[in-house]
Amino acid sequence: MNALTLNDARTLIAAAEKRAQEIGQPMNIAVVDAGGNLIAHVRMDGAWIGSVDISISKAWTARAFDISTRDLAENSQPGQQFFGISASNAGKVMIFAGGIPITRDGTVVGGLGVSGGSGEQDQTVAEAGVAAL
Amino acid sequence: MNALTLNDARTLIAAAEKRAQEIGQPMNIAVVDAGGNLIAHVRMDGAWIGSVDISISKAWTARAFDISTRDLAENSQPGQQFFGISASNAGKVMIFAGGIPITRDGTVVGGLGVSGGSGEQDQTVAEAGVAAL
């Protein structure tokens, strides 16, 4: 009963989109379910086409390891314990800011990924998204 | 000025979703732009997870060759002129019904792909989608 619905995903995306408009940076925004499978994706007008894949992969990564991609980034730098993890899972592991696990009642039920700006911009848009649930 | 916007994509998806609800079959629905790049995707609650990729690939195929995937299917059977085309483009070419080019003022401006039911169901939902523009 905790499963994310398409309506949930739309709520998350709307909140993220609103924040992207506020900061004036068009974004790709993606939501995956608990199994890591895509529920919904949007590319705002003018957003990078190279970020379609990245937004989906960030959403997947956040759920796959139950961690924000910004936190994963710290552990994946040269010399750190997960350096090299980005080569796994057929290149789907994104190790920079913009992916955040979606939790409900303390359980991770999916992931949200944002790509289209600086790391800081992606992060603030993703945070606005997950805050909507 | 003919370029598909996210709003256009949402209009197309809403019309397709409505038809999917009418026939009682949850679907994956995807829209790509003239460059073949994803603008938006939704997976209706209960739709097959294996159809995420297929809906996006059908949308891409319809634009990539400016043909419906149902028509492409006829040319891709054993012994026909395009048999084997599904091995190209890293597996993105879908050769069964559900993908339709999106046209505006006589120009192909994108593709819509639907996956989640029988070929006939996918086709009727895709047709309802493109009719909305």
Next chain:
Amino acid sequence: MNALTLNDARTLIAAAEKRAQEIGQPMNIAVVDAGGNLIAHVRMDGAWIGSVDISISKAWTARAFDISTRDLAENSQPGQQFFGISASNAGKVMIFAGGIPITRDGTVVGGLGVSGGSGEQDQTVAEAGVAAL
């Protein structure tokens, strides 16, 4: 609460293994959860190494489309409505017998895949597996 556990997967695999031993054909046996993600895999001594991937992909396919791969096979022959589906999802769609959805209380909660013998052998081993839950 319907989610498949590792214990469930082991129960399914044990039943499949027993059937494989009865018919004297070593098999690869895999179980995925509702999200299509692998829970457990075994390769019985002497089973084909080429069937590691196939067993996992059959399990995934059965869940991805909520259908047995034997039934999907019929719809994926030349001229049929899903011909060409095997090119999708990065080659993970298997369209021959041996993959069966796992259901509990009427809901599909995963998939079981068997590969290592003839289609008939794979099928009987998979059937024995899913019957154990």
Next chain:
Amino acid sequence: MNALTLNDARTLIAAAEKRAQEIGQPMNIAVVDAGGNLIAHVRMDGAWIGSVDISISKAWTARAFDISTRDLAENSQPGQQFFGISASNAGKVMIFAGGIPITRDGTVVGGLGVSGGSGEQDQTVAEAGVAAL
């Protein structure tokens, strides 16, 4: 006669699982044979879905180069002799702790891979596993 059997793999996995339970961290655990081919894999309840691939790849890497992935990590940092090796073999080379070669009578007969926690946690679980043979 040195070849790892499915029973051997289960012994290794059981020992690793026991250690994972002791430290309270659910893990993915995989065993490959001398040919680098998967014999068995388990994902403990609650373990990361992104670690399915990583555990299998760590097991493969440990056998592919007859070295623990922790030791390989040291040689794969920027400026070191194997920097970039993780781009080879289609992304199967994992260069962080958790993969250990399995030896019998002084010969490497396979690899064990663990993924699901910190590098230190993965390593202690993998060590417990290979110690069981």
